[in-house]
Amino acid sequence: MKSVQGKTGGYVLTRAAAEITVLDVVQAVDGASPAFVCTEIRQRGPLGTPAEDCTESCPIARGPEALPGIGVWLTSVSGSDG
Template identity: 70%
Template sequence: MKMSGGVEWALHCAVVLSAADRPVPAVRLAELHDVSSSYLAKQLQALSRAGLIRAAQGHAGGYELARPADGITVLDVVEAVDGAQPAFTCTEIRQRGPLATPPEACLRPCPIARTMSVADQAWRAALRAVTVADLAQEVTGDNTDAFTVLRGWLTA
């Protein structure tokens, strides 16, 4: 499964927002990660449409998490940015060509489709098991001051 670069950007932003004491402007998030503001805005809009972040208006406007970081999974972010469609779509190729299997003989998915489905389910379960809070904890690791430094930079 290949994910877009927007997934990486969105995950990093979600981790940053989990550390923020107040809404963070999109331009500040783009500056922090040294990425395109316009492309990042698309990822933030996708997260907002999915209900993972919300925009705060006004002088102190920007983005904030819409729910606690431990209630947002990596899968939530991936699906918000790249969609929820399966990684593999069976086209029933076994029913084509000179040795085609008749449709009435195809009562269950073929072994290839079944294998790909199991792999997709496992991949989704692994991403569902990790939250933004888990990522934030991993990012800080032993450096408990990392978020303090980050908060300072965001409010400067």
């Protein structure tokens, strides 16, 4: 994507829409860092779960793996699908 200045300016795609996936857009906006960051909130507060009882990752820590098919969708849906 590139920006165009002026009265009729805006943003212009530098590749065909069919070549741009949802993942490309997400990474352009949010960067490549993980979208899900686990801060172990289940261990906080007066009723927090003891760390030794947290034997499995929570859904947030698993991130996209907790949502079956999301990785395929992010990389397969492109601008030509809309």
